[in-house]
Amino acid sequence: MKFAVIVFPGSNCDLDAYHLVQDILNEPVEYIRHDTDSIGDADLVIIPGGFSYGDYLRSGAIARFSRIMPAVTEFAQSGGLVLGICNGFQVLTEAGLLPGALIRNRHLQFRCGQVYLRVENNSTPFTFTATRSDILKIPIAHGDGSYYVPPEKLQEIEDNGQVLFRYVNSSGEVTDEANPNGSINNIAGVCNKSGNVAGLMPHPERAGERILGSEDGLVIFKSVINYFGKKGVGAGD
């Protein structure tokens, strides 16, 4: 399975994603620059975290119109797998490939630390090796991570099972205290209606090695690899 990591000016988690795929998952991966037209023969496109174009105007707003994005959009619309992490999630919402928007954290603080996520839907390519209600310990690092979606759309994505991950406490309960940014319904990650495009604010690519404090992020990448019919990957042990 071939991974591609898109690189915008200001991306800074591109290396983390590349490292995880190449050194931990042992799968082929390449960087795709923002000023090119093609994603090549990639099976999964990762839009990484960072501050593309300095987060000017709105996070992800300018990256969304960069030269590579028509190819990403076409790939997504033809069923290709696209995963947006943090700033990548913001880019995908700006592009209209995912519902909602990410706005300033409710408390205005940049939040950096470990959070717990509960898997809400394990029938997507990104989650199907997880079990529903699994609790994942994954780091966050963002200032504009408060997920917002208008009420009628919220009902729709909840009913469709488009909510993939919710912020919870270590016991798996959805509480205000466990919500690091004021996201509506504690939503940390969503997918599109057909399930092939997903985005989340936390960083699963930074939770793939024991030395980093958690390997819980691997389940997302293992899911997509298994989706491609490959069996288990070495977890770097």
Next chain:
Amino acid sequence: MKWLAKVEVTLKQAVLDPQGVAVESSLTTMGYENVKRVRVGKYLELVLEAADRDKASAQVEEMSRRLLSNPVIEDFSYSIQEAGV
């Protein structure tokens, strides 16, 4: 012909504006206790060339919708005037 467009982008009323809340709280602390609500938005100025006002206006509308604002969370309004020489 050159036109000056002034675009205002504001968060929709239903969207919480934590910056506005922080500014409001600061103003209250400063003694302006009659301030009941603050919303922080964005203001942009564009100078563009267009044959007439309608064409300039249509383009500003389109740019505001596509890039300058995010319709999921924001509203926009604009005015257009002849740009000074």
